[in-house]
Amino acid sequence: MILMGISSNSQAQPQKNVVVIYLDEAIDAGSSAMITSTLSSLSNSTTAAVVIDMNTPGGELEDMIQMVSAITSVETRGIITITYVPQNAMAASAGSYVAMATDYIFMANGTYIGPSTPIVVGGTSLEEQHVKSAMEQYMVSLAAEHGRNTTAAYSMVSNNTAYNDTTAYKIHIINGVYSSLTEALASLSLSSYPRIAVYPSAYDNFLSFLSNAYVDGIFILLGFVAIMLDIYHGSVILTVIGITLLILGFLGLQLISASLVGVLLLIFGSVLIILEAKMGHGFALLSGVVVGLIGTFLLASPYYSSNPGYSPSPFTTFDILTSILIVIVAGFLAFYIRRIVRAFKYRGKWTGAESLIGKFGYAVGSIDDRGWVSVDGIEWQARSSTSSSIPAGSKVKIVGREGLILVVEKVEEEQVKIK
Helix, strand or coil, X not given: CEEEEECCXXXXXXXXXXXXXXXXCCECHHHHHHHHHHHHCCCCCCEXXXXXXXXXXXXXXXHHHHHHHHHHHHHXXXXXXEEEECCCCEECCXXXXXXXXXXXXXXXXXXXXXXXXXXXXXXXXXXXXXXXXXXXXXXXXXXXXXXXXXXXXXXXXXXXXXXXXXHXXXXXXXXXXXXXXXXXXXXXXXXXXXXXXXXXXXXXXXXXXXXXXXXXXXXXXXHHHHHHHHHHHCCHHHHHHHHHHHHHHHHHHHHCCCCHHHHHHXXXXXXXXXXXXXXXXXXXXXXXXXXXXXXXXXXXXXXXCCCCCEECCXXXXXXXXXXXXXXXXXXXXXXXXXXXXXXXXXXXXXXXXXXXXXXXXXECCCECCCEEEEECCEEEEEEECXXXXXXXXXXXXXXXXXXXXXXXXXXXXXXXXXX
């Protein structure tokens, strides 16, 4: 969390402060860490009230429950808790539960609270009803505890109802409509208190980034694809990138308490991707990506997971369109790999990279210690067989190989210009 002092308009400076936490993001591991760590550090000797300045579309219910628990704990210490929804903002979905847990809810004009129906990704109708029933009672209990309209609160979950600021005030879901936080605090005689602002830290933002199930799944798939491609090209950089993506992806799976079914499908798809290095026909890569994407969309499922669900769904239309694009790109990669393998296959009795020995190609660039040559339209890393540099465009002969690096010598012919 990042703390910043905000000066008060009043000349009086009470000893206690009002802490303002700016929740302008989804509810996930990062925002939960910001709120829970901030609230756990507060004391009623120095803090009069804590405000959650809220603009959230919702998020993961598990992290929402952690926030509510932290709010309840700080209320037992005699600290006033307030939710303020500024102009053009929202306390939607999982955010509505957090707001309902505070002592006061204030909203500006043009705002709304709800809807609050939980989403069970990939779950059965029975699982969906189970989570929905649990959240209905949870919302009602929060409303009753703070003297709010329990019937209206129940409808937010059961009927997926949202209320604008005017309606929410009339039916006693919120405590007032104010155009600014200062006005809202004045209604509680708190406007003269100095304020301390809390924003997400870099670490909080990092956790939020990794708390996206779709990002985690894509990171793992891309990591295995990078390692598989490195088997063909021998670039250590791709392997390093792949391992880094795998570490980040699996760390994210822990943060979201990923579904076992989704994880298993994701791993199975990754195994198919790696097997492509042996099969070389492109189908293993393409099928691995498809299976992995299916697993990615099931990572958020509560089936075999401690995660109760999301509100709203963690997956968007953009994620679906991105997945289609990934499958198309995977198809091109599969064709590229198939082309490389076929280039090996029809080179005579030699197999693998040895079939290139004796073939001719052209230096794509200058070859000193390392460089690149083009052989039958495919580029390979290469080095000169002598200490002499080979100019770009020179015709070369492959005389050996070291792993996936070709050893070449210049052919004493007229250089061919590479366009």
